[in-house]
Amino acid sequence: MEYPIISKPNSYDDVLEPNLTNYEKSVQDFDWQEMRNRLNGLPSGGLNLAHEAIDRHVDLGNGSKVAMYWEGSNGEEETYTFNDMKAQSNKFANVLSKLGIQKGDRAFIFMGRVPELYFAFFGILKVGAIAGPLFSAFGPDPVKDRLLDSGAKVLLITPDLRNKISNILPDLPDLEHIVVINKNNRHENPLQDGDVSYEAEMESASADFETVNTQEEDYSIMHYTSGTTGKPKGAVHAHIAALQHMATGKWALDLHDEDIYWCTADPGWVTGTSYGMSAPWTNGVTQVIYEGGFRASDWYQIIQKYKVSVWYTAPTAIRMLMKAGDQIPGRYDLSSLRHMCSVGEPLNPEAVVWGQNVIGMPFHDNWWQTETGAILIANYPVQDIRPGSMGRPIPGVKTAIVDDEGTEVEPGTEGDLAVKPGWPSMFRTYWKNQEMYDSKFKNGWYLTGDRARMDSDGYFWFVGRADDVINTAGHLVGPFEVESALIEHPAVAEAGVIGKPDPVAFEIVKAFVSLHDGFERTDKLRNEIMGFVRSKLAAGVAPREIEFLDSLPKTRSGKIMRRLLKARELGLPEGDTSTLEED
Numbered sequence: 001m002e003y004p005i006i007s008k009p010n011s012y013d014d015v016l017e018p019n020l021t022n023y024e025k026s027v028q029d030f031d032w033q034e035m036r037n038r039l040n041g042l043p044s045g046g047l048n049l050a051h052e053a054i055d056r057h058v059d060l061g062n063g064s065k066v067a068m069y070w071e072g073s074n075g076e077e078e079t080y081t082f083n084d085m086k087a088q089s090n091k092f093a094n095v096l097s098k099l100g101i102q103k104g105d106r107a108f109i110f111m112g113r114v115p116e117l118y119f120a121f122f123g124i125l126k127v128g129a130i131a132g133p134l135f136s137a138f139g140p141d142p143v144k145d146r147l148l149d150s151g152a153k154v155l156l157i158t159p160d161l162r163n164k165i166s167n168i169l170p171d172l173p174d175l176e177h178i179v180v181i182n183k184n185n186r187h188e189n190p191l192q193d194g195d196v197s198y199e200a201e202m203e204s205a206s207a208d209f210e211t212v213n214t215q216e217e218d219y220s221i222m223h224y225t226s227g228t229t230g231k232p233k234g235a236v237h238a239h240i241a242a243l244q245h246m247a248t249g250k251w252a253l254d255l256h257d258e259d260i261y262w263c264t265a266d267p268g269w270v271t272g273t274s275y276g277m278s279a280p281w282t283n284g285v286t287q288v289i290y291e292g293g294f295r296a297s298d299w300y301q302i303i304q305k306y307k308v309s310v311w312y313t314a315p316t317a318i319r320m321l322m323k324a325g326d327q328i329p330g331r332y333d334l335s336s337l338r339h340m341c342s343v344g345e346p347l348n349p350e351a352v353v354w355g356q357n358v359i360g361m362p363f364h365d366n367w368w369q370t371e372t373g374a375i376l377i378a379n380y381p382v383q384d385i386r387p388g389s390m391g392r393p394i395p396g397v398k399t400a401i402v403d404d405e406g407t408e409v410e411p412g413t414e415g416d417l418a419v420k421p422g423w424p425s426m427f428r429t430y431w432k433n434q435e436m437y438d439s440k441f442k443n444g445w446y447l448t449g450d451r452a453r454m455d456s457d458g459y460f461w462f463v464g465r466a467d468d469v470i471n472t473a474g475h476l477v478g479p480f481e482v483e484s485a486l487i488e489h490p491a492v493a494e495a496g497v498i499g500k501p502d503p504v505a506f507e508i509v510k511a512f513v514s515l516h517d518g519f520e521r522t523d524k525l526r527n528e529i530m531g532f533v534r535s536k537l538a539a540g541v542a543p544r545e546i547e548f549l550d551s552l553p554k555t556r557s558g559k560i561m562r563r564l565l566k567a568r569e570l571g572l573p574e575g576d577t578s579t580l581e582e583d
């Protein structure tokens, strides 16, 4: 099926210049230095993300604006203003100072999405330490690997999670303090020997704190990558990333003063910090933080209840909403929604159009990665959407498709997606792995590890991760194209495509699919799906084998792990599975 261009779903008067209505001109005239003037900087001259996201709004007289509506898993409701956020993060900065935490130390957070996580996060930045949030569903081993690798000095944790990982704690020589957060007294006996009580320390801490004078290039946050293709790497970012978070919050997410914004990503992944903290709050926008997990009805309920206007989510969640049924959104009042975005995996055109048909507006896909720290390529609210395309680069960033030598190729040619180094939110290193960092650069380009094409209008089209591209009978096949065709079939809910070694064709295309409820796994259906895809794609590209699975293996951040499908198919070791989602 050819997907028609979806024309400007909303064009909004913007206060951020350039506002991209004239994209080419905006890109041409753009200057990061000018944009830099929109940040305040610290009174002492440096720059600190916490100051830009929180204290600045208080200084500007907007302290009583709501920063966070929090809804707990048990329906608890709490509201915090920018004044509250400032006071709480200052208090925690004082707690950390008292514990001897200093500039450059690593402070890790391992807990679910409670408000205290956010207070602590900004407290860490205010003392100049490096914040390392970990996804709360990790088991002990992945936590140990990351704490060891980073040499974390302090860990913030809940009583439950502390129990879960107590066996690894003796193996962490750098870890000096465990701060236990007992949210709303959820636990009766929260503390163990040597633990610091968050509540007790916060009670006596002062709400005044002078943010440490960090500089633009000082490290702020480190995130381990999702582990989709291999062992997660600790990508380190600098405080100046705030600049790009702010700008892309406008350009791609269309954030405005009166918005209620909801980012569904967990702070354990980069989307949950760059766009679940920095982008909304550097723009002074109110956001909803929902502690609970995915359930279609709960999610629609959150949008209705808080009148969410801008929503940022991920393809895997969208596919789950699609699977839950088209009739469900109609039971809720979703009229507050104005703009919806997606990131993390390729967004199948089917899903873009589903948004348009069922919710009344399309999802805007955008592309970036842990290493890039912020959105680099996006479908913008003020421009037409080309379903299936990731969109066009943001101003101030040069992206290109390059060949194996690192030379730019003609539009329409597939190659490696590359970026000219120097954008503000670029990672500064992989923690303790400079060699790996250096290996990502070639001929003056940062190589993203993704394969893509650029069309003659400058739109980028994702082909697949370099590791996942299939070589069949001399053709290079990107799994995304095949998966997108598969999920257009009414029976198919999810699809993952790999290259299976073959003596004749080198590799053949093999697909793993899960079905929508109500469909049976029969040979007849298998043949029908195969025929369906063959009719859409060239015969050589369509899967030669289809295997039905209950669900596809995914990372905890919701990405299909094709390397695992392949390892299992070939009976090879599964490699690092620390981020594999449990069934």
Ligand code: ATP
Residues within 6 Å of the ligand: 225, 226, 227, 228, 229, 230, 231, 232, 233, 342, 343, 344, 345, 346, 347, 365, 366, 367, 368, 369, 370, 371, 390, 448, 449, 450, 462, 464, 465, 557, 559
């Ligand atoms: P690892 O690097 O450990 O294998 P990962 O690459 O999944 O894990 P992330 O940094 O979370 O870790 O993910 C970034 C990657 O996700 C991108 O390089 C790309 O492959 C994929 N991705 C993100 N957004 C999009 C998008 N809009 N379209 C296609 N792919 C996307």
Ligand code: MG
Residues within 6 Å of the ligand: 225, 229, 369, 449
């Ligand atoms: Mg990656």
